[in-house]
Amino acid sequence: MVYCSDFFEQRQGFELMKWVYVSDLSHHVGEAVELRGWVYNARSSGKIRFVLLRDGTGVVQCVVAKGQVSEDVFEKTITLTQESSIIVHGTVRKEDRAPGGYELDCKDVKVLQVAHEYPITPKEHGVEFLADRRHLWLRSSRQVAILRIRHRIVKAIRDFFDGRGFTLVDSPILTPAACEGTSTLFETEYFDLGKAYLTQSGQLYAEAGALALGKVYCFGPTFRAEKSKTRRHLSEFWMVEPEVAFYDLNDNMELAEEFLEYIVQTVLKSSAQELKVLERDTRFLENVQKPLPRITYDEAVEILKKKGIDFEWGNDFGGTDETVISEQFDRPVMVHHYPAKVKAFYMKRDPQNDNLALALDVLAPEGYGEIIGGSQREDSLDALLHRIREHNLPQEAFEWYLDLRRFGSVPHAGFGLGLERTVSWICGLDHVRETVPFPRMIYRITP
RNA sequence: UCCGCGAUAGCUCAAUGGUAGAGCAUGCGGCUGUUAACCGCAGGGUUGUAGGUUCGAGUCCUACUCGCGGAGCCA
Structure with missing residues:
Protein backbone atom coordinates (compact mmCIF):
# COMPACT_ATOMS: atom_id res chain seq x y z
CA MET A 1 0.00 0.00 0.00
CA VAL A 2 1.22 3.46 -0.84
CA TYR A 3 0.88 6.27 1.67
CA CYS A 4 0.98 10.00 1.20
CA SER A 5 4.64 10.47 2.05
CA ASP A 6 5.82 8.23 -0.76
CA PHE A 7 3.13 9.22 -3.23
CA PHE A 8 5.46 10.98 -5.63
CA GLU A 9 8.35 8.56 -5.23
CA GLN A 10 6.25 5.52 -5.96
CA ARG A 11 4.37 6.54 -9.04
CA GLN A 12 6.47 4.01 -10.98
CA GLY A 13 4.14 1.28 -12.07
CA PHE A 14 1.23 3.69 -11.83
CA GLU A 15 0.87 5.08 -15.29
CA LEU A 16 1.22 8.82 -15.85
CA MET A 17 -2.13 10.16 -16.88
CA LYS A 18 -3.91 13.48 -17.15
CA TRP A 19 -5.27 14.62 -13.78
CA VAL A 20 -8.73 16.13 -14.08
CA TYR A 21 -11.40 17.30 -11.66
CA VAL A 22 -14.85 15.78 -11.38
CA SER A 23 -16.42 19.07 -12.46
CA ASP A 24 -14.58 18.83 -15.79
CA LEU A 25 -15.49 15.26 -16.67
CA SER A 26 -17.94 16.31 -19.37
CA HIS A 27 -14.97 17.50 -21.44
CA HIS A 28 -13.22 14.13 -21.24
CA VAL A 29 -15.83 11.56 -22.31
CA GLY A 30 -14.10 8.53 -23.78
CA GLU A 31 -10.69 9.58 -22.46
CA ALA A 32 -8.54 7.80 -19.92
CA VAL A 33 -8.01 10.20 -17.00
CA GLU A 34 -6.74 10.37 -13.43
CA LEU A 35 -8.94 11.52 -10.53
CA ARG A 36 -7.61 12.35 -7.08
CA GLY A 37 -9.87 12.48 -4.08
CA TRP A 38 -11.63 10.77 -1.22
CA VAL A 39 -14.11 7.94 -0.90
CA TYR A 40 -17.54 9.49 -0.35
CA ASN A 41 -19.30 6.15 -0.12
CA ALA A 42 -18.68 2.63 -1.42
CA ARG A 43 -21.03 -0.18 -2.34
CA SER A 44 -20.15 -3.72 -3.22
CA SER A 45 -22.10 -6.32 -5.11
CA GLY A 46 -19.75 -9.27 -5.17
CA LYS A 47 -17.89 -8.98 -8.42
CA ILE A 48 -18.63 -5.33 -9.08
CA ARG A 49 -17.96 -2.38 -6.75
CA PHE A 50 -19.09 1.19 -6.85
CA VAL A 51 -16.81 3.76 -5.26
CA LEU A 52 -18.16 7.30 -4.99
CA LEU A 53 -15.19 9.62 -5.25
CA ARG A 54 -15.34 13.26 -4.21
CA ASP A 55 -12.58 15.71 -5.05
CA GLY A 56 -13.97 19.02 -3.82
CA THR A 57 -15.53 19.89 -7.17
CA GLY A 58 -18.09 17.10 -7.21
CA VAL A 59 -18.80 13.44 -6.71
CA VAL A 60 -18.49 10.74 -9.37
CA GLN A 61 -19.22 7.04 -9.26
CA CYS A 62 -16.22 4.86 -10.13
CA VAL A 63 -17.07 1.35 -11.29
CA VAL A 64 -14.59 -1.34 -10.30
CA ALA A 65 -15.51 -4.59 -12.04
CA LYS A 66 -13.78 -7.91 -11.50
CA GLY A 67 -11.94 -8.82 -14.67
CA GLN A 68 -11.60 -5.17 -15.73
CA VAL A 69 -8.92 -4.49 -13.14
CA SER A 70 -6.10 -6.60 -11.74
CA GLU A 71 -6.91 -9.01 -8.91
CA ASP A 72 -4.67 -6.90 -6.67
CA VAL A 73 -6.56 -3.68 -7.39
CA PHE A 74 -9.93 -5.38 -6.97
CA GLU A 75 -8.92 -6.69 -3.53
CA LYS A 76 -7.66 -3.26 -2.48
CA THR A 77 -11.02 -1.64 -3.06
CA ILE A 78 -12.58 -3.97 -0.44
CA THR A 79 -10.64 -2.18 2.29
CA LEU A 80 -11.74 1.30 1.26
CA THR A 81 -13.47 3.05 4.13
CA GLN A 82 -15.34 6.34 3.90
CA GLU A 83 -12.94 9.27 3.33
CA SER A 84 -9.98 7.06 2.36
CA SER A 85 -7.74 9.02 0.03
CA ILE A 86 -7.29 7.51 -3.41
CA ILE A 87 -6.12 8.12 -6.94
CA VAL A 88 -8.01 6.34 -9.68
CA HIS A 89 -7.41 5.83 -13.37
CA GLY A 90 -10.19 5.03 -15.74
CA THR A 91 -12.24 5.93 -18.74
CA VAL A 92 -14.96 8.58 -18.56
CA ARG A 93 -18.35 7.44 -19.74
CA LYS A 94 -21.63 9.29 -20.07
CA GLU A 95 -24.16 7.52 -17.88
CA ASP A 96 -27.64 8.88 -17.49
CA ARG A 97 -28.35 6.77 -14.40
CA ALA A 98 -25.48 8.38 -12.47
CA PRO A 99 -26.00 11.60 -10.53
CA GLY A 100 -24.01 14.19 -12.42
CA GLY A 101 -24.41 12.21 -15.61
CA TYR A 102 -20.91 10.70 -15.81
CA GLU A 103 -19.14 7.60 -14.55
CA LEU A 104 -15.60 6.34 -14.48
CA ASP A 105 -14.78 2.78 -15.56
CA CYS A 106 -11.84 2.00 -13.31
CA LYS A 107 -8.59 0.55 -14.62
CA ASP A 108 -6.34 1.16 -11.64
CA VAL A 109 -6.63 2.44 -8.09
CA LYS A 110 -3.87 3.74 -5.84
CA VAL A 111 -4.72 3.97 -2.15
CA LEU A 112 -2.92 6.79 -0.34
CA GLN A 113 -4.49 6.07 3.03
CA VAL A 114 -7.22 3.82 4.31
CA ALA A 115 -9.08 6.23 6.56
CA HIS A 116 -9.84 5.41 10.19
CA GLU A 117 -13.51 4.81 10.92
CA TYR A 118 -15.15 8.04 9.81
CA PRO A 119 -17.55 9.51 12.36
CA ILE A 120 -19.85 11.31 9.94
CA THR A 121 -21.85 8.66 8.13
CA PRO A 122 -24.31 9.20 5.29
CA LYS A 123 -27.06 8.96 7.93
CA GLU A 124 -28.46 11.78 10.01
CA HIS A 125 -26.57 13.44 12.83
CA GLY A 126 -27.38 16.01 15.47
CA VAL A 127 -26.04 19.55 15.27
CA GLU A 128 -23.84 19.22 18.35
CA PHE A 129 -22.18 16.09 17.03
CA LEU A 130 -21.52 17.76 13.70
C1' U B 1 -29.63 37.20 32.42
C1' C B 2 -34.75 35.19 31.67
C1' C B 3 -38.39 31.46 29.52
C1' G B 4 -39.13 26.61 27.24
C1' C B 5 -37.19 21.77 25.64
C1' G B 6 -33.67 17.94 25.88
C1' A B 7 -29.41 14.22 27.44
C1' U B 8 -30.41 5.95 26.40
C1' A B 9 -25.02 1.64 21.92
C1' G B 10 -19.94 5.14 17.71
C1' C B 11 -24.51 7.98 15.23
C1' U B 12 -30.07 8.81 14.87
C1' C B 13 -33.83 7.30 17.93
C1' A B 14 -37.57 3.62 20.60
C1' A B 15 -38.86 1.44 25.35
C1' U B 16 -47.28 1.73 30.20
C1' G B 17 -42.87 2.24 37.08
C1' G B 18 -41.61 -4.54 35.90
C1' U B 19 -35.81 -8.93 31.33
C1' A B 20 -32.73 -1.82 27.84
C1' G B 21 -34.32 -2.50 21.72
C1' A B 22 -34.20 -1.00 16.25
C1' G B 23 -31.91 1.25 11.92
C1' C B 24 -27.24 2.96 10.39
C1' A B 25 -21.92 2.44 11.38
C1' U B 26 -18.08 -1.63 12.59
C1' G B 27 -16.39 -7.11 11.79
C1' C B 28 -17.38 -11.80 9.06
C1' G B 29 -20.17 -14.22 4.97
C1' G B 30 -23.31 -13.69 0.18
C1' C B 31 -24.51 -11.10 -4.40
C1' U B 32 -21.81 -8.23 -11.80
C1' G B 33 -25.65 -2.16 -12.04
C1' U B 34 -25.71 -0.47 -6.94
C1' U B 35 -27.99 4.85 -6.03
C1' A B 36 -28.24 6.84 2.17
C1' A B 37 -27.84 -0.64 -2.12
C1' C B 38 -29.68 -5.27 -0.29
C1' C B 39 -29.68 -10.33 2.51
C1' G B 40 -27.59 -13.39 6.79
C1' C B 41 -24.58 -13.66 11.34
C1' A B 42 -21.71 -11.25 15.31
C1' G B 43 -19.67 -7.74 18.76
C1' G B 44 -21.24 -3.24 20.99
C1' G B 45 -24.74 -0.07 27.33
C1' U B 46 -22.36 2.54 34.74
C1' U B 47 -29.58 5.22 30.32
C1' G B 48 -25.32 13.12 31.55
C1' U B 49 -23.79 13.63 37.25
C1' A B 50 -25.31 13.32 42.52
C1' G B 51 -29.12 12.38 45.74
C1' G B 52 -34.34 10.90 46.85
C1' U B 53 -39.39 8.17 46.42
C1' U B 54 -40.55 2.83 45.50
C1' C B 55 -40.59 -4.24 46.53
C1' G B 56 -38.67 -2.39 41.81
C1' A B 57 -36.53 3.84 38.26
C1' G B 58 -34.30 4.88 31.44
C1' U B 59 -39.32 6.26 33.19
C1' C B 60 -41.46 9.86 39.14
C1' C B 61 -39.10 14.06 42.50
C1' U B 62 -34.81 17.60 43.78
C1' A B 63 -30.19 19.79 42.63
C1' C B 64 -26.22 20.26 39.32
C1' U B 65 -23.60 19.91 34.44
C1' C B 66 -23.87 20.27 29.31
C1' G B 67 -26.57 21.27 24.93
C1' C B 68 -30.74 23.13 21.77
C1' G B 69 -34.56 26.83 20.63
C1' G B 70 -36.42 31.60 21.82
C1' A B 71 -36.45 36.63 24.43
C1' G B 72 -33.40 40.84 25.25
C1' C B 73 -29.30 43.03 22.01
C1' C B 74 -28.05 43.24 17.23
C1' A B 75 -25.66 42.21 11.31
Missing part, protein backbone atom coordinates in the same frame (compact mmCIF):
# COMPACT_ATOMS: atom_id res chain seq x y z
CA ALA A 131 -20.34 21.02 15.27
CA ASP A 132 -17.78 19.12 17.34
CA ARG A 133 -16.45 17.73 14.07
CA ARG A 134 -16.82 20.89 12.01
CA HIS A 135 -13.39 20.29 10.44
CA LEU A 136 -14.75 17.05 8.94
CA TRP A 137 -18.32 18.22 8.46
CA LEU A 138 -16.96 20.72 5.91
CA ARG A 139 -16.43 17.79 3.53
CA SER A 140 -20.12 16.99 3.11
CA SER A 141 -21.71 18.15 -0.11
CA ARG A 142 -24.10 20.51 1.67
CA GLN A 143 -21.31 22.33 3.47
CA VAL A 144 -19.20 22.44 0.33
CA ALA A 145 -22.12 24.07 -1.49
CA ILE A 146 -22.62 26.65 1.28
CA LEU A 147 -18.95 27.59 1.46
CA ARG A 148 -18.74 27.91 -2.30
CA ILE A 149 -21.76 30.23 -2.32
CA ARG A 150 -20.25 32.23 0.55
CA HIS A 151 -17.13 32.65 -1.55
CA ARG A 152 -19.17 33.84 -4.54
CA ILE A 153 -21.11 36.29 -2.39
CA VAL A 154 -17.83 37.73 -1.08
CA LYS A 155 -16.56 38.03 -4.62
CA ALA A 156 -19.80 39.66 -5.78
CA ILE A 157 -19.53 42.17 -2.95
CA ARG A 158 -15.98 43.10 -3.92
CA ASP A 159 -16.79 43.18 -7.63
CA PHE A 160 -19.79 45.44 -7.04
CA PHE A 161 -17.83 48.09 -5.17
CA ASP A 162 -14.65 47.75 -7.17
CA GLY A 163 -16.66 48.23 -10.36
CA ARG A 164 -18.07 51.50 -9.05
CA GLY A 165 -14.88 53.23 -8.10
CA PHE A 166 -14.91 52.34 -4.42
CA THR A 167 -11.63 51.81 -2.60
CA LEU A 168 -11.20 49.13 0.02
CA VAL A 169 -10.05 50.82 3.24
CA ASP A 170 -9.43 48.33 6.03
CA SER A 171 -10.55 49.29 9.50
CA PRO A 172 -8.70 48.17 12.63
CA ILE A 173 -9.86 45.17 14.61
CA LEU A 174 -8.38 46.34 17.91
CA THR A 175 -10.02 49.58 18.99
CA PRO A 176 -9.70 51.82 22.04
CA ALA A 177 -13.43 52.23 22.68
CA ALA A 178 -16.84 51.02 21.69
CA CYS A 179 -17.88 52.35 18.30
CA GLU A 180 -21.53 52.65 19.15
CA GLY A 181 -21.46 52.51 22.91
CA THR A 182 -24.22 49.94 23.13
CA SER A 183 -22.91 46.45 22.51
CA THR A 184 -20.92 44.34 24.91
CA LEU A 185 -17.43 43.96 23.51
CA PHE A 186 -14.59 41.50 23.87
CA GLU A 187 -11.91 43.09 26.00
CA THR A 188 -8.16 42.59 26.08
CA GLU A 189 -5.08 44.22 27.62
CA TYR A 190 -3.17 46.41 25.18
CA PHE A 191 0.48 46.76 26.31
CA ASP A 192 0.78 49.77 28.64
CA LEU A 193 -2.11 51.63 27.05
CA GLY A 194 -4.88 50.00 29.03
CA LYS A 195 -7.84 48.16 27.63
CA ALA A 196 -8.53 47.47 23.99
CA TYR A 197 -11.65 46.01 22.43
CA LEU A 198 -12.36 43.84 19.41
CA THR A 199 -14.24 45.98 16.94
CA GLN A 200 -17.99 45.76 16.57
CA SER A 201 -17.98 47.83 13.39
CA GLY A 202 -15.50 49.46 11.06
CA GLN A 203 -17.88 52.25 10.26
CA LEU A 204 -16.33 55.20 12.09
CA TYR A 205 -13.03 54.46 10.39
CA ALA A 206 -14.79 54.02 7.05
CA GLU A 207 -16.13 57.56 7.50
CA ALA A 208 -12.57 58.85 7.79
CA GLY A 209 -11.79 56.86 4.64
CA ALA A 210 -14.75 58.35 2.76
CA LEU A 211 -13.61 61.87 3.55
CA ALA A 212 -10.20 60.95 2.18
CA LEU A 213 -11.12 58.87 -0.88
CA GLY A 214 -14.77 59.69 -1.57
CA LYS A 215 -16.21 56.20 -1.99
CA VAL A 216 -14.85 53.46 0.26
CA TYR A 217 -15.80 50.21 1.87
CA CYS A 218 -14.35 48.09 4.63
CA PHE A 219 -14.88 44.37 4.80
CA GLY A 220 -13.72 42.27 7.68
CA PRO A 221 -14.55 40.41 10.86
CA THR A 222 -16.45 42.08 13.68
CA PHE A 223 -17.14 40.89 17.21
CA ARG A 224 -20.01 41.00 19.67
CA ALA A 225 -19.69 39.63 23.18
CA GLU A 226 -23.42 39.61 23.80
CA LYS A 227 -24.77 36.32 25.05
CA SER A 228 -27.06 35.94 22.08
CA LYS A 229 -28.38 32.47 21.45
CA THR A 230 -30.40 32.58 18.28
CA ARG A 231 -30.16 31.32 14.74
CA ARG A 232 -29.17 34.81 13.60
CA HIS A 233 -26.19 35.44 15.91
CA LEU A 234 -22.49 34.67 15.99
CA SER A 235 -19.82 36.14 18.28
CA GLU A 236 -17.55 36.67 15.29
CA PHE A 237 -19.02 37.60 11.94
CA TRP A 238 -18.12 39.45 8.77
CA MET A 239 -19.54 42.76 7.77
CA VAL A 240 -19.06 44.88 4.65
CA GLU A 241 -19.54 48.60 5.21
CA PRO A 242 -19.61 51.07 2.31
CA GLU A 243 -19.38 54.76 3.13
CA VAL A 244 -19.76 57.58 0.62
CA ALA A 245 -19.07 61.31 0.94
CA PHE A 246 -21.87 63.61 -0.29
CA TYR A 247 -24.49 60.80 -0.13
CA ASP A 248 -27.77 61.40 1.64
CA LEU A 249 -30.33 58.85 2.86
CA ASN A 250 -31.88 58.44 -0.59
CA ASP A 251 -28.54 57.90 -2.30
CA ASN A 252 -27.81 55.37 0.42
CA MET A 253 -31.01 53.46 -0.25
CA GLU A 254 -30.35 53.42 -3.97
CA LEU A 255 -26.89 52.02 -3.35
CA ALA A 256 -28.29 49.38 -1.02
CA GLU A 257 -30.90 48.12 -3.47
CA GLU A 258 -28.50 47.99 -6.40
CA PHE A 259 -26.01 46.22 -4.17
CA LEU A 260 -28.48 43.54 -3.08
CA GLU A 261 -29.73 43.05 -6.62
CA TYR A 262 -26.19 42.56 -7.86
CA ILE A 263 -25.25 40.06 -5.17
CA VAL A 264 -28.37 37.93 -5.49
CA GLN A 265 -28.53 37.93 -9.29
CA THR A 266 -24.82 37.12 -9.53
CA VAL A 267 -25.19 34.18 -7.17
CA LEU A 268 -28.28 32.90 -8.99
CA LYS A 269 -26.28 32.87 -12.21
CA SER A 270 -23.09 31.37 -10.81
CA SER A 271 -24.40 28.90 -8.24
CA ALA A 272 -27.44 27.11 -9.67
CA GLN A 273 -25.79 23.75 -8.96
CA GLU A 274 -25.06 24.60 -5.32
CA LEU A 275 -28.53 26.04 -4.71
CA LYS A 276 -29.95 22.79 -6.06
CA VAL A 277 -27.83 20.77 -3.61
CA LEU A 278 -29.31 22.95 -0.84
CA GLU A 279 -32.81 22.43 -2.28
CA ARG A 280 -33.28 26.19 -2.20
CA ASP A 281 -36.55 27.50 -3.59
CA THR A 282 -35.19 30.47 -5.53
CA ARG A 283 -38.46 32.27 -6.26
CA PHE A 284 -37.92 34.96 -3.63
CA LEU A 285 -34.34 35.41 -4.79
CA GLU A 286 -35.33 35.98 -8.42
CA ASN A 287 -37.49 38.89 -7.22
CA VAL A 288 -34.53 40.74 -5.78
CA GLN A 289 -34.40 43.56 -8.31
CA LYS A 290 -34.72 47.23 -7.85
CA PRO A 291 -36.74 49.08 -6.92
CA LEU A 292 -37.08 47.47 -3.51
CA PRO A 293 -40.13 48.60 -1.54
CA ARG A 294 -39.41 51.52 0.80
CA ILE A 295 -41.55 52.15 3.84
CA THR A 296 -41.12 54.44 6.80
CA TYR A 297 -40.90 53.21 10.36
CA ASP A 298 -44.41 54.61 10.88
CA GLU A 299 -45.75 52.54 7.99
CA ALA A 300 -44.03 49.46 9.37
CA VAL A 301 -45.68 50.05 12.73
CA GLU A 302 -49.02 50.34 10.92
CA ILE A 303 -48.45 46.92 9.36
CA LEU A 304 -47.83 45.43 12.80
CA LYS A 305 -50.95 47.06 14.22
CA LYS A 306 -53.07 45.77 11.33
CA LYS A 307 -51.74 42.29 12.04
CA GLY A 308 -52.92 42.66 15.61
CA ILE A 309 -49.48 42.86 17.14
CA ASP A 310 -49.14 44.85 20.33
CA PHE A 311 -46.34 47.25 19.43
CA GLU A 312 -45.46 50.53 21.06
CA TRP A 313 -44.27 53.34 18.78
CA GLY A 314 -40.66 54.19 19.57
CA ASN A 315 -39.38 50.69 20.16
CA ASP A 316 -37.11 48.81 17.82
CA PHE A 317 -38.52 45.82 15.97
CA GLY A 318 -37.94 42.36 17.42
CA GLY A 319 -37.27 39.23 15.42
CA THR A 320 -40.93 38.30 15.04
CA ASP A 321 -41.89 41.91 14.19
CA GLU A 322 -39.35 41.88 11.37
CA THR A 323 -40.75 38.60 10.07
CA VAL A 324 -44.31 39.94 10.03
CA ILE A 325 -43.24 43.12 8.21
CA SER A 326 -41.12 41.29 5.64
CA GLU A 327 -43.93 38.79 4.96
CA GLN A 328 -45.92 41.65 3.38
CA PHE A 329 -43.43 41.87 0.53
CA ASP A 330 -42.08 39.53 -2.13
CA ARG A 331 -38.55 40.92 -1.90
CA PRO A 332 -36.37 42.63 0.71
CA VAL A 333 -37.99 45.74 2.17
CA MET A 334 -36.23 48.95 3.20
CA VAL A 335 -37.50 50.57 6.38
CA HIS A 336 -36.35 54.15 6.99
CA HIS A 337 -36.83 57.10 9.37
CA TYR A 338 -36.56 55.23 12.66
CA PRO A 339 -37.08 56.87 16.05
CA ALA A 340 -33.69 58.38 16.87
CA LYS A 341 -33.57 57.03 20.39
CA VAL A 342 -33.29 53.41 19.24
CA LYS A 343 -30.49 54.21 16.83
CA ALA A 344 -26.79 54.98 17.21
CA PHE A 345 -25.49 58.40 18.26
CA TYR A 346 -23.82 59.15 14.93
CA MET A 347 -26.98 59.00 12.82
CA LYS A 348 -28.24 62.31 11.46
CA ARG A 349 -31.66 63.50 12.62
CA ASP A 350 -34.41 64.23 10.18
CA PRO A 351 -34.41 68.05 9.70
CA GLN A 352 -38.25 67.90 9.56
CA ASN A 353 -38.57 65.91 12.80
CA ASP A 354 -35.83 65.79 15.38
CA ASN A 355 -37.25 62.58 16.90
CA LEU A 356 -36.42 60.64 13.74
CA ALA A 357 -33.07 59.43 12.47
CA LEU A 358 -32.16 59.23 8.78
CA ALA A 359 -31.68 55.52 9.29
CA LEU A 360 -32.29 52.63 6.99
CA ASP A 361 -32.68 48.92 7.66
CA VAL A 362 -33.20 46.25 5.03
CA LEU A 363 -35.25 43.25 6.12
CA ALA A 364 -34.79 40.05 4.17
CA PRO A 365 -37.83 37.98 3.23
CA GLU A 366 -38.75 34.60 4.71
CA GLY A 367 -37.94 35.61 8.27
CA TYR A 368 -34.21 36.14 7.79
CA GLY A 369 -34.39 39.50 9.49
CA GLU A 370 -32.19 42.55 9.25
CA ILE A 371 -29.37 42.09 6.77
CA ILE A 372 -28.50 45.76 6.29
CA GLY A 373 -28.40 48.63 8.75
CA GLY A 374 -27.27 52.11 7.81
CA SER A 375 -27.89 55.81 7.86
CA GLN A 376 -26.92 59.26 6.79
CA ARG A 377 -24.33 60.38 9.35
CA GLU A 378 -24.46 63.41 11.60
CA ASP A 379 -22.21 65.99 9.93
CA SER A 380 -22.68 68.86 12.41
CA LEU A 381 -19.95 69.17 15.05
CA ASP A 382 -22.29 70.72 17.61
CA ALA A 383 -24.98 68.09 17.15
CA LEU A 384 -22.45 65.30 17.46
CA LEU A 385 -20.91 66.75 20.63
CA HIS A 386 -24.37 66.95 22.07
CA ARG A 387 -25.12 63.28 21.20
CA ILE A 388 -21.87 62.05 22.68
CA ARG A 389 -22.72 63.75 25.97
CA GLU A 390 -26.27 62.43 25.77
CA HIS A 391 -25.04 58.86 25.35
CA ASN A 392 -22.40 59.26 28.12
CA LEU A 393 -19.61 58.39 25.72
CA PRO A 394 -16.01 59.39 26.50
CA GLN A 395 -15.42 62.41 24.28
CA GLU A 396 -11.61 61.98 24.30
CA ALA A 397 -11.93 58.65 22.50
CA PHE A 398 -13.97 60.32 19.76
CA GLU A 399 -11.83 63.42 19.22
CA TRP A 400 -10.41 62.03 15.99
CA TYR A 401 -13.97 61.28 14.81
CA LEU A 402 -15.05 64.81 15.71
CA ASP A 403 -12.16 66.12 13.61
CA LEU A 404 -13.99 64.75 10.57
CA ARG A 405 -16.63 67.43 11.37
CA ARG A 406 -14.08 70.14 12.08
CA PHE A 407 -12.15 69.87 8.85
CA GLY A 408 -14.37 69.99 5.80
CA SER A 409 -17.48 68.27 7.07
CA VAL A 410 -19.85 67.07 4.33
CA PRO A 411 -23.07 65.07 4.23
CA HIS A 412 -22.22 61.41 3.99
CA ALA A 413 -23.91 58.05 4.41
CA GLY A 414 -23.27 54.37 4.45
CA PHE A 415 -24.49 51.02 5.67
CA GLY A 416 -23.32 47.65 6.89
CA LEU A 417 -24.31 44.28 5.47
CA GLY A 418 -23.95 41.17 7.61
CA LEU A 419 -22.30 38.54 5.46
CA GLU A 420 -23.45 35.48 7.39
CA ARG A 421 -27.09 36.54 7.50
CA THR A 422 -26.93 37.22 3.79
CA VAL A 423 -25.42 33.80 3.09
CA SER A 424 -27.96 32.18 5.37
CA TRP A 425 -30.81 33.90 3.54
CA ILE A 426 -29.56 33.19 0.02
CA CYS A 427 -28.83 29.55 0.90
CA GLY A 428 -32.12 29.15 2.78
CA LEU A 429 -30.44 27.84 5.95
CA ASP A 430 -32.04 27.63 9.36
CA HIS A 431 -28.96 28.82 11.27
CA VAL A 432 -26.05 31.17 10.52
CA ARG A 433 -23.57 28.73 12.07
CA GLU A 434 -23.40 26.84 8.77
CA THR A 435 -22.44 29.93 6.77
CA VAL A 436 -18.93 30.25 8.16
CA PRO A 437 -16.23 27.54 8.15
CA PHE A 438 -15.58 27.71 11.88
CA PRO A 439 -18.39 29.51 13.72
CA ARG A 440 -17.74 31.28 17.00
CA MET A 441 -20.73 31.16 19.33
CA ILE A 442 -21.34 31.79 23.00
CA TYR A 443 -20.74 28.21 24.13
CA ARG A 444 -18.40 27.12 21.39
CA ILE A 445 -14.89 28.15 20.38
CA THR A 446 -13.71 24.78 19.04
CA PRO A 447 -12.69 23.46 16.62
